[in-house]
Amino acid sequence: MWRLISWLIPPISASFDPRKSVPVLLCLAFGIGLLILCGRKSSLKELAPLPPGPRGVPVVGFLPCLNRNLHEYFMELARVHGPIYKLWIGTKLYVVISSPLLAKEVVCNHDTTFANRGPNTASRVFSYGGKDIAFAPYGPEWNALRKMFIRKMQSPSNLNVLYVHRMRELAKSVEEIKGKVGKPIEIGELAFWTVINMISRMFWGGTLDEHRGVRIGDEFQDAVMRLTTILGKPNVSDFFPRLARFDVQGIERDMKEAVSWIGEIFDFAVNGRAASTQNGGGRSDFMQFLLNYED
Structure with a gap:
C-alpha cells in the first residue's frame, strides 16, 4: 500500500495546480482510505476464524446484556451458539467454552498455550504488577516460583513437620467452642481465624495477635474482606483499558489502600524474623527459607 502511495505522490506533486488542488486531494484521500480498508480486510482474513457469538452493541459490545447469574446466562448462550462462542465485552474479545471436552483441551492438552492470565486492575495491584504465582506469565520465572512453593511450602515432609501447628490452632478453636456452650457463635469468624492462624504459623511460626503486642486481628479481617470485595x-x-488511567470507580485506589495495610503486617513479621536471624535465632519455616533465598 505504501509503495503505491509513494509511487503516486511524485506525479501529483509535479502537476500540482492550486486551482485543481482540492479535487486532487479529495481523490488522493479517498484512494488512501480505500487502500486502508482493503488492508484491514485482508489482515482479518489472515487471522484464524473466530467462533460464532451474539451480536453486541457498538462500542460497549455485549456488556449491557450480561445477566447477574453469569453461569446460567452463559449456558443459555451456549445452547444458542454452541459449546464455544465469542463475546465482545467493551473493547475486549472473550471466548467462552462450556463443554468438558473443550475444557480438557484448554487446561490439559494445551495448558502451556493458555497458561498466561491477564490480571484485571485490582489483581494487578494486589500481585504487585502480576509478579506472583497466580498472575506471573508462564516462563522460567514462573517455573522457579512454582518449584519453590511446591517443594518448600507444600512438600509432604514440610507439611508433616508443620502438622503440630495446624492441630494446635484447631484445638484452640475447639476449646473456644466448648467455652461458649449455650451462647451464639460466629462460625464464619471462627473458621476465618482458624485458617489464618494455621497459615501464619506455617509461614512464620506465629499468629497475627502476637505481633506488635496488640490485637490487630479485627482490622486485618476487615482488610481481607475489603480486599476480597x-x-x-x-x-x-x-x-475499556483506555479508561484505566482515570480510575473511574476508584478500584485501583481502594485496592492500594487495602494492600498497603496488609503489607505493613507482613513487613513487620519479615523485619522481626530478619532481626532474630541475625541474633542467632534462625528457624526452618517458609519465611526463613525465603530470607535465606534472598541472601
Whole structure:
C-alpha cells in the first residue's frame, strides 16, 4: 500500500495546480482510505476464524446484556451458539467454552498455550504488577516460583513437620467452642481465624495477635474482606483499558489502600524474623527459607 502511495505522490506533486488542488486531494484521500480498508480486510482474513457469538452493541459490545447469574446466562448462550462462542465485552474479545471436552483441551492438552492470565486492575495491584504465582506469565520465572512453593511450602515432609501447628490452632478453636456452650457463635469468624492462624504459623511460626503486642486481628479481617470485595467488583477499566488511567470507580485506589495495610503486617513479621536471624535465632519455616533465598 505504501509503495503505491509513494509511487503516486511524485506525479501529483509535479502537476500540482492550486486551482485543481482540492479535487486532487479529495481523490488522493479517498484512494488512501480505500487502500486502508482493503488492508484491514485482508489482515482479518489472515487471522484464524473466530467462533460464532451474539451480536453486541457498538462500542460497549455485549456488556449491557450480561445477566447477574453469569453461569446460567452463559449456558443459555451456549445452547444458542454452541459449546464455544465469542463475546465482545467493551473493547475486549472473550471466548467462552462450556463443554468438558473443550475444557480438557484448554487446561490439559494445551495448558502451556493458555497458561498466561491477564490480571484485571485490582489483581494487578494486589500481585504487585502480576509478579506472583497466580498472575506471573508462564516462563522460567514462573517455573522457579512454582518449584519453590511446591517443594518448600507444600512438600509432604514440610507439611508433616508443620502438622503440630495446624492441630494446635484447631484445638484452640475447639476449646473456644466448648467455652461458649449455650451462647451464639460466629462460625464464619471462627473458621476465618482458624485458617489464618494455621497459615501464619506455617509461614512464620506465629499468629497475627502476637505481633506488635496488640490485637490487630479485627482490622486485618476487615482488610481481607475489603480486599476480597474489591477483587470481585466489576471495573469498567477492565473492559475499556483506555479508561484505566482515570480510575473511574476508584478500584485501583481502594485496592492500594487495602494492600498497603496488609503489607505493613507482613513487613513487620519479615523485619522481626530478619532481626532474630541475625541474633542467632534462625528457624526452618517458609519465611526463613525465603530470607535465606534472598541472601
